[in-house]
Amino acid sequence: MKARLGTGGPTEVAAARHDEQLRQLRRDLVEQLWTGMRLIALIGVPVSLSRYFITGWTSVYSVHVGVGLFTLIVAACRRWLPFDVLAIAFLCLLWTVGLPGVVAFGLSASSIWWLVLSSFVASTLYSVRVGVYLALATGLVMGIVGLGFITGSLTPPMDVSRYHAEPTAWMTLLLVTGAFAFLLLKTLGSHQRAVYQLLGRVRVQRDEVRDLYDHAPCGYQSLDAQGRIVKVNLTALRWLGYTEKELLGRAFADVLTAESQLLFSPAFSDFVMGGDTLDLELDLRRKDGSSIPVLLSASALRDSDGRFRMSRATMFDISDRRQLENELRRLARTDALTGLSNRHHFYAEATREIARARRRTLPLSVLLLDADHFKRINDRHGHAAGDQVLQALSGTLREVLREVDLPARLGGEEFAVLLPEVDIEDALAVGERLRDAIEQQQLVLESGATVRFTVSVGVSSLGAADPHIDELLRRADTALYEAKRQGRNRVIAEHPP
Ligand SMILES: Nc1nc2c(ncn2[C@@H]2O[C@H](COP(=O)(O)OP(=O)(O)OP(=O)(O)O)[C@@H](O)[C@H]2O)c(=O)[nH]1
Structure with missing residues (x-):
């Protein structure tokens, strides 16, 4: 398990990319808003100037001209200004147009539009929460202005009826306000569409990542x-x-x-x-x-x-x-012909069992078995038949012995059996059972011929002075030699000194 500090996985990278795309969309929106405003200002400034001279309504048109010039300057510098400055300047612009209009012409003025639109813009540029705050601010300002008009502490500096009587005035206003609102909402709309498209792509990618995560082969x-x-x-x-x-x-x-x-x-x-x-x-x-x-x-x-x-x-x-590892381990400790433990595994297990027997002062015995006149079987029936005999002998060992006993093929036609917790008398009995079972066995060879064979068995037990399994096997070998010498097909024990 490798620990990596502060690493960003593919999910974090994708999230960062989407965040950047969203930021870019917002930057594009501000850019579009200022481009639109520049167009309106380019038309609006000369119009307001001409109306300034025709009507002499200095307060209204000087604000319009001022706002128009401000717009042109900001629009010209927009590449060098950070996002927040441009966004807040845009909102201020809407209020600079809207607020004096409301105070000058009363609450019926179309200027309220500009204030309302500022909430839409704020919620698109920042968040719905910011938009709601701005809408509340608009309501508050409307309330204060309305209260001012009702109590008489605020009197409109402009005569609204005079304004209404001037069709070119309200038609210009209607046109500018309408066009502005149309452009603004269109821009906000296309921005929202782009955001939804991005979100759609994000959702697809997220589902793909989720699918990969869930159905990975690991x-x-x-x-x-x-x-x-x-x-x-x-x-x-x-x-x-x-x-x-x-x-x-x-x-x-x-x-x-x-x-x-x-x-x-x-x-x-x-x-x-x-x-x-x-x-x-x-x-x-x-x-x-x-x-x-x-x-x-x-x-x-x-x-x-x-x-x-x-x-x-x-x-x-x-x-x-x-x-595979288990199989390799099994093969490493197994004799290929008989499937019994091999010499190496027998020695390892015997060493372990002797240590355990010493720790707990338990008896332990060993049998050494050798097929009698095995050479004759080979010579008479062939090597394959000899192999079959060795396999049959192994089968008998497995059948007769307990689960905890360990039969092994030490090599050739020589077998050993480790008998944990068995003393020499019981080991003699086990050897006798094995010898008898093998003698009773009649093996049908692949050629159809039948074979009977016998084994000689040497028995030894763990003595106080035995340092190693070699010592037990040596005594068992002496006993086996004696069994062979006495005529084979018999079990003889060699007691510890
Ligand atoms: N078929 C077969 N024969 C083997 C294998 N390993 C050893 N042998 C044969 O086993 C025979 C052992 O012969 P000997 O050591 O003379 O012993 P024996 O004929 O069993 O006689 P005693 O042990 O004195 O009863 C030899 O002919 C070996 O070639 C094996 O894996 N398969």
């Missing part, structure tokens, strides 16, 4: 600092036989075998504390109790202070590998 899971599962994919769920609901929030150690828990728990603690690498082979425990071996490797997701946020792990099913 298991994925994420754990919090306490080792609880916070995320898991479908592959892992299928392996384990649980639903997502059953697993989320549960300790990962719960779905490990007891042996793997011992391995995982300390390793994960080190990992959380800042240990950097950790590769673990674990056995997952399925809901039905069976297990599945996996190779788990994880990276840590940490915050900028290096604090652990969660782990991200992949798990590969290594059942095939484990099976």
Whole structure:
């Protein structure tokens, strides 16, 4: 399990790319708004100037001309101004047009439009919350102005009826306001469309990522600092036989075998504390109790202070590998012809059992078996028939012996049997049972001929002075030699000195 500090995975990269795309869309929107405003100002400034001279309504038209010039300057400098300055300047512009209009012409004035539109713009540029705040501010200002008119503390400086009597005035106003509102809403609309398209693409990508995550050929899971599962994919769920609901929030150690828990728990603690690498082979425990071996490797997701946020792990099913390893291990300790333990495995097991017998002062015995006149069988029936005899002999050993006894082929036609917790008298009896069973056996060869054969058996037991299995085998060999010497097909014991 490898820990990488503050790394950004594909999901974070995709999220950052989408954020950047959204920011770019907002920058494009502000650009479009100022381009539109520049057009309106280019037409509006001369119109307002001419109306200034025709009507002499200095207060209204000087504001219009001022706003128009301000617009042209900001629009010209828009490339060098940051997003927020342009956005806030745009909102201020709407209020600079709207607010004096409301105060000058009363609440019936079309200027209210500009204030209302500022809420739309703010919610598009920033968020619905900002738009709502601006709408509340608009309502508040309307209330204050309205109260001022009602109480008489505010009197419109302009005579509205005079304005209404001038068709070119209200028609210009209507045209400018209408065109502006149309352009503005169109721009906001196309921006919203672009945002929805982006969101649609994000959703598709998110579904694709989710699909890849869920159906990957490996298991994925994420754990919090306490080792609880916070995320898991479908592959892992299928392996384990649980639903997502059953697993989320549960300790990962719960779905490990007891042996793997011992391995995982300390390793994960080190990992959380800042240990950097950790590769673990674990056995997952399925809901039905069976297990599945996996190779788990994880990276840590940490915050900028290096604090652990969660782990991200992949798990590969290594059942095939484990099976192969087990098979190799089995082959390494097995005799190819008979399937019994080989000499190497017999020695390893015998050494272990002798140590155990010494620790617990238990008896332990060894039998050494040798097929009698085996050369004759080979010579008479062929080597393949000799092999068949050795296999039959192995089968008898397996049948007659207990589960805990260990029969092995030491080589050629020589076999040994390790009898844990068996003293020399009982070992003699076991040897006798084996000898008898083999003598009774009649083997039908592939050629159709029948063969009977016998074995001689030497028995020895663990004595106080025996340092190693070699010593027991040496005594058993002496006994076997004696059995052969006395005419074969018999069991003889050599007692410890
Ligand atoms: N078929 C077969 N024969 C083997 C194998 N390993 C050894 N042999 C044969 O086993 C025979 C052993 O012969 P000997 O050591 O003379 O012993 P024996 O004929 O059994 O006589 P005693 O042990 O004195 O009763 C030899 O002919 C070996 O070639 C094997 O894996 N397969």
